[in-house]
Structures are given as C-alpha cells and as structure tokens.
Amino acid sequence: MSSPSALSSEALAAIAKARTKAELEAIELEYLGRKSGRISSLLSGIGKLDPAERAKLGQAANEAKRAIEAGLAARQAEIESARLADIAETEAIDITFPGPPLGRGHIHVLTQVRRQIETVLESLGYQVELGPEVETEWYNFEALNLTAGHPARENWDSFYFTPELLLRAHNSPVQIRAMQRIKEPPIYIITPGRCYRRDAPEATRLPYFSQVEGLAVDHALTVGDMKGTLLYMIQSLYGKARKVRVRPSYFPFTEPSFEFDVTCGICNGMGCKSCRHKGWLEVGGCGMVHPQVLRNGGIDPTRWNGYAWGFGIERMAMLKHDVDDIRLFYESDLRFLEQF
Ligand code: PHE
Numbered sequence: 001m002s003s004p005s006a007l008s009s010e011a012l013a014a015i016a017k018a019r020t021k022a023e024l025e026a027i028e029l030e031y032l033g034r035k036s037g038r039i040s041s042l043l044s045g046i047g048k049l050d051p052a053e054r055a056k057l058g059q060a061a062n063e064a065k066r067a068i069e070a071g072l073a074a075r076q077a078e079i080e081s082a083r084l085a086d087i088a089e090t091e092a093i094d095i096t097f098p099g100p101p102l103g104r105g106h107i108h109v110l111t112q113v114r115r116q117i118e119t120v121l122e123s124l125g126y127q128v129e130l131g132p133e134v135e136t137e138w139y140n141f142e143a144l145n146l147t148a149g150h151p152a153r154e155n156w157d158s159f160y161f162t163p164e165l166l167l168r169a170h171n172s173p174v175q176i177r178a179m180q181r182i183k184e185p186p187i188y189i190i191t192p193g194r195c196y197r198r199d200a201p202e203a204t205r206l207p208y209f210s211q212v213e214g215l216a217v218d219h220a221l222t223v224g225d226m227k228g229t230l231l232y233m234i235q236s237l238y239g240k241a242r243k244v245r246v247r248p249s250y251f252p253f254t255e256p257s258f259e260f261d262v263t264c265g266i267c268n269g270m271g272c273k274s275c276r277h278k279g280w281l282e283v284g285g286c287g288m289v290h291p292q293v294l295r296n297g298g299i300d301p302t303r304w305n306g307y308a309w310g311f312g313i314e315r316m317a318m319l320k321h322d323v324d325d326i327r328l329f330y331e332s333d334l335r336f337l338e339q340f
Contacts, residue, residue, distance in 0.1 A: 007038055008064035015071045024072055031068050039065050109340035110329055113317040114192050117212050120236040121190050129189040131174035137164045139173035143296040145252035152252050157198040167196035170310055171213040179297025185304045187217040203325045210313035217299060217306035226307035234262050238320060254287025266322055281319055284311035
C-alpha cells in the first residue's frame, strides 16, 4: 500500500496536468472523497495499529490531505485566470464602443473654382453646355477656321486616335455644337470641361487641363459687352479690387481677338515676383466670333453677332489662391489639397 506522501505527490502530479475544473473535481473525489477516496482508504485499517503508529499515520494522512487541497486550490486559481485571459484576448472587441471617426473628403479646388465660375455666369443667364472630349477634326479645327494646313493649328496640337478623331484641344468645338443645337439666338452658354494638348508638363502648362469657354450670340453685341461680362465675372470671383484688360491678339475663330489679363492679386498690379513684375496675369483669350464660325454653327452672321472667350480653370484657380505651379492640382497631394 502507498504511503500518504507517495499519494500526495501522485495527486499533485495529476493536479499539475489538469486543464479544467472538471478534471480537478475528479482528482479531488479520487483522493479526498470521504468514503472511497484514496486517503480515506489508507486510514481504513488504522484501528489495528498501535497508538504511536496510528498517530504517525494519521498525521501523515492529514498533511497529505492538506497538500492536495492546497494544490487543488492553486491549480483552480491558475485555470480560472487563464480562462479570463483567454476571454480578454478572443473577445476583446467591444462592439458597443463607437468607432474612430471617418476622415471626410472635400471638393477638389478645381471643381470648387469651376462651380464658382458657373454660379456667377448662370446668374447672368448663361447655361452650361457640355460636349465630347473625343472630338472630330471638323469641330476641333475646320469649323473654327483652322482649316487643314493652317499654321495656327500648331498652337492646338493634340492627341489623335485616327486622322479624323482626336482629344479636343480646346472647348471651342462646343460653341459650334451649341449653335447647331439651339439654332435660334439669343445664345448664352458656357462650356466647362477638360481639354488636351501635346505639351510637356511644366509649372505653367500641362498636356491636359480644363477650360471654361463662353459664347454669346445676340443682336449687335460689342467688345464692351464682352469686357463688361468678363469684368463682372472676375470681380465676383476675386473681389472688386481686380482690374482687367484686353490686349490685341490673333485667333482664327474671332475677329478682333484679344488676350485677357487680370491684375495680380499679390501686388495689386504693382508688379512682383509672382507676376514676373508685370502686374498682370493672363487668363485666356477672347474676341468677337468670326462670321464664318457663326455660319459653320448654322447662324446667319448678317442678323446676329457674338463674342466668345476661353479661360483655363487651373489659371483661374492659380490666380485665386496664388498657386505658382499648375502641376500641384493633379498630384493628389493631400498636404496641398487640404488647404482649399
Ligand atoms: N479656344 C481658345 C484657346 O483654347 C480660347 C478662345 C476661346 C479664344 C474663344 C477666343 C475665343 O486657346
């Protein structure tokens, strides 16, 4: 028969291996069960021993019992804390906890500027007119007096899909489409949208950019009407302090033609580094619509005349926010975009 101390070490070894509360309970019953537990059985023949032996065995059995009880309690505590740690790890997500706030985007600065331009001109009665970015050679060039072999075509060199199909080099083809669609003047439209040119990216130009072109066709319009409209637009966008001027220029689709300048907002026209000491910044071209262009749009130039302009939206945004490199608008750098 085993001695009490052999029994207790056997029990402690079993306790150490136990992994669950149920296993511990089984061990407790096996060793400490009051009737058939192994410690109790050890004491079943104790009456036959002489008193000294009896006391010794009784004491040893008691010690074994206490050691087993202590072992059970300690292991029980370990199992419980392991169970809690497990829960903490596997069920750590508190689904009732509010999530981190989602970052919220905002409208791109070029879209903001485009919408501001649209709002101002719509308040004057202009309507937004859209056209295709993939355009035919006729609308992009021919209809605008840029006939085949015309040297000015070089200024609008674009990207061709076929000899007849290209990415539009400006938004002027939409003027022709609008005249053909509306047919009967008065026509007051603006055409915002992307256009493309065969230029290498630089601080002032890109192979793709956006324009807002405008077209007015009515009775007896004058350069003064055009200048007044553009002055109103510029001052609505940039404030009353801005001045505008037109400089004689050449476009095959307008006669007379002008470049359109706005005073630099940094120096108020005094001349500074950012306007290269000119005091003026060029925004685009404008002029009175050439009679042949009206005819190409199906409008009788003996009854009607018109003016048109084409401004770069990026240029307008640079003017508004004093940005000195056009490429920044398309680099998707949040440090830049978040400023607007
Ligand atoms: N289409 C011209 C350009 O892209 C701008 C322009 C439009 C000039 C209308 C005069 C009249 O450069």
